[in-house]
Amino acid sequence: MIQLINTLLIGITAGSIYALMAIAIVLVWRSTRVINFAQAGMALLSTYFGYEAMVHLNSFWIALPVAMIGGAAVAAFIELVFMRFLLKRSAHGAISGVAPIIATLGLLGVIRSLTSSIWGGQDVRIVGPVSNVGYSLGANTLAFSPLKLLILVTVIVLVLLLSLLFQKSNMGLSLRASAFSPEIARLSGIRVNGVRTLGWSLAGASGAVAGMFQTVNGNGSFSPDSIEFSLLLVSGFIAAVIGGLDSLVGAVIGGLVLGLVISFVLMYINSSLFFIAPFVILLIVLFVRPQGIIGAKAARRA
């Protein structure tokens, strides 16, 4: 019984971090119709920003916003100087379909090797603001600590803020309009290009939080070659696809589903299936319900 509860708790916490990555992927997809495979690289870079802030200012609560702002700035920069140019140049031709994919992969490689050559390939350590020792329930220790509670609360607050932004503000309205139809949005006076940059920087901030939390939730260390990084690389994409790529709610659900499935597979089947399990989940979702759990029927065609 206690094992079941622990598995659930671990799954939900990990899933909420995947949800943040998935939100980042969805935000970019909605604004530019590109799957950003470099998102994990951007999260990596922002986590290193956060690490620098930790080293100099020694406070997680300063490091987190520093990472978010840094991530947003990097994402906006990439959208402004790189993606615009790319989308304009590769609009037609034989490889127009694959050019953005290849380009974001190249970006991932550039960010990754830049980060390793600046900070070295070694692990960096980021200590969480509260302890990661589990609460105790009678004689048992739960796999749920003040830190995990904090992660969960922060993620919920961020998702709520984001959905408020999308549903209630003018900015959110223009974000939704540009995602729905760039041409119509442009005709009604929305600066679609600016909105795209905004979408990317929101995604960058969201990925930064995911990177920071993934680091403190694991063993507190992070490097371009770590398992945490590989996991961010695939989990965001898979969770976003499970959720249907087009909806923020779907991304959250997708992240939670992915986190829970991985956690149950690890606990009850075999821990060596750690990396192959996400792949299997992805294939099952793509075959059974390619439009995702929430996505509209046409989502896959776009």
Place this chain on the structure above:
Amino acid sequence: MHRFQKSNKLLLFIAFGFILFLLSNRVDELRVYQGASIAVYVIAISSIILLTGYSGQVSLGHGALLAIGAYSAAVARNEFNVPVVLCFFIAVLAAAFGGVLLGVAAARLTGPYLAGATLALAIGLPSLANQFTILGGEQGLIFDVGFPPLSLGEDFTQYKWFFWISALAALISMWLLSNVLRSRFGQNWRAGRSHEVAAQLAGINTGRSKILAFTISAGVAGLSGALLSMTIGTVSPSAFPLALSFSLLTGAVLSGVTTLSGVMIGAVTLVAIPEIADVIANRIGASERITTNLPGLIVSTLLIITVLFVPHGPVEQHRSRKAKKLLQKKN
């Protein structure tokens, strides 16, 4: 676009092989080894060109297919003592089988979905190899093709032997591939890539044609995986990292994914990059952490630059420029 007669083209391949043979006797050991690597990359890159440029599917998981080929060749050699030539055939068949399975899945996915799925596979599959004792865990397996036959002379080196095997394999597979790409299948692939619905209306079963493309591409990738592990001597999960899949993709994009004729460009570049990086690092006196990351940085930067400025590769670029000039002359 000029076309050779079939027999002429065969002669050309044979002549090229003969030149390679003469060259291999004149250059030093390191160059011979690099020549072998180039031949291996030529095969691997052409498998990606076939898949991405012709049938329009992106695979980031070709490293995993290379691994399948390498492992099956090593297992066949070590456990069952199969002759070396047969080992390579087994590698092709095993990887092609993996390719069928993957292709059935891939035919139902489009662009980014396929890329993401194969990415997840490339990360997941090598770690699975640790689970089976027959595959040797983290250390991996030894793959030894044996010494060169004595009839070739006393001073015939091991590296030259590697070069001969891989260059011959590269020539044969290029010859076969260039014919396949010109055949009905190649045309079907291109039709499906350009416009799927139109291809279907023309009576092409695009699903089946995509699966076939994946199968052939996987078989070719398996061959290059077995050859790669031959030149290294061992097969282990760490020999097939995600970076390998990425650099193969880079090689394909550099060569120009829409044509097989530029494949040497990508292969030579991939082999030359570590050396170039070394020279640059020495020139600027870089620290060790920059030196180790410089090759990766150059590969990714080249990838981005090529996608931005010569998306169809240098060969195609040259061709279209020539065609434009011709048009202007006529007018």
